[in-house]
Amino acid sequence: MPKVKTHSRAKKTFKVTGSGQIKRYNAFKSHLLTKKSNKRKRHLRGSTLVDSANLNLVKRMLALR
Template identity: 60%
Template sequence: MPKLKTHSGAAKRFKKTGTGKLKRYKAYKSHILTKKSAKRKRNLRKGTITDTTNVKQMKKLLPYI
């Protein structure tokens, strides 16, 4: 069986938690921040767990994580 390549873009964006779940950061925090409320921007700072519907696909992109 040949080695599998890790998707480098996904590797930069996802980390594995201690329990084996995938952690990600939220989108919409890079520009046009003046019209977004402080509460909204504060909530975008926090990481979150990747949805279970996407985990199978992510495991293919990140075989060694």
Template identity: 65%
Template structure:
């Protein structure tokens, strides 16, 4: 039976922490930044964790 491939989009967007949680970046930080406040853009800079509701779905995409 062949190996199961990782979803390449998920591979680029998520990274695993040492404890097995999944890190992600915030959305809305790539373009149309002129209308967003500096405070809003600064808050979107920080990395956060995937919510527990989505954790199983993301791990399935990463084949973990």
């Protein structure tokens, strides 16, 4: 079997936690911020975990499976 290459953007975007979960940052925080409320921008600041529906896809991009 040949080596599996990691998707270049995925290795910069996602981080694997110590327990094996995959962390991501929220979208919609890069531009057009004046129309968004301060509360909305504040909640977009933090990170969250990848949803179970997308977990297999992200793991394949990171060559974890």
